[in-house]
Amino acid sequence: MRKLSSILLPVIGLLYPFFVYFGMEHVSTPVFALILGAVWLIRAPALLRQPGGHWMLGAALAYCVLLAFSGEALMLRWYPALISALLLFVFGISLKYGPPMVERIARVREPDLPPEAIPYTRKVTWVWVGFFVFNGLMSTALTLWAPLSWWTLYNGFIAYLLMGALFGGEWLLRRRLRKPA
Template identity: 45%
Template sequence: MLWNVLTAALTLLYPLAIWLGHGQLEPRWLACVLLLAAASRLPALRISAAARWSVAGAMVLAALAVWSNVLLPLKLYPVLVNMAFLAAFGYSLTTPVSMIERLARLREPDLPPEGVAYTRRVTQAWCLFFVVNGSIALATALWASEAVWSLYNGVISYGLMGLMFGGEFLLRRRMRKAVSHA
């Protein structure tokens, strides 16, 4: 539990640390923040392919930042995270059980067929979210200032993710109510 809180805190604070550290510390030293964020995901390596790929990618980005002493590899980390989630969610669409269905079955093991279809559509929606969010993260890394990059990747993208979670939750409740009244 404490480890999950640490991981969440490092992930949330990463863009802020990059923004505040830019101009104060060389990028090779800021790479330590990325290594800490990656290290916090180590316990998840045995259960998640997405975690393995994101940790490996983070280590490559940190190594590039140390070697080149430029900030761009560090700003690409949110792109990498979106790509890892897109790969995991997208891959699950090629299997009989989508990612969201797996999560839904934790609460509701006997998911009805309409629930299975719904979870597949939600998984597709998350894939679209990761494509759009990752593309914006890439654009901010390549062409925006560090302040804009930090604002989008440290605040706006999390807000959009929260809106996606909240919107899906409300839609699911509405659909359940409609099915129970039918």
């Protein structure tokens, strides 16, 4: 069950723009809110053990409550911007109160991270902060001024291509930097 719950939220997040695009005419906004809230509650025990997890869970559940009571279908489109803002907060606050989020992630695979890698993880965390600012602004602009099809294309496809390019580029750079001279 724990494995299923750790996969459920990211999969729902990945498919969320398509659920909104295809489901807005068939599923009421409060039902969307109920399903989304249930997914966050299923994931809650794991989130509460992660840095910033309390904030993410609280904000996501508050959004679900607002969504359920407002019944406004347009509010469904704000979810990707909210997620970007939450991730921006978590990554940004880790830069102030350390260790940087990328260092925390790196230490999962390599607990004895070499000291010279620490400044690098800080720089990569800054890159992700920049990405979350850009992504949040794009999601917001598309929510406010673009048709649903553009919003779906960006939030359901282009944003993930950009994340993949960022992951891939950083992985290639890291491999190059780690090669012995």
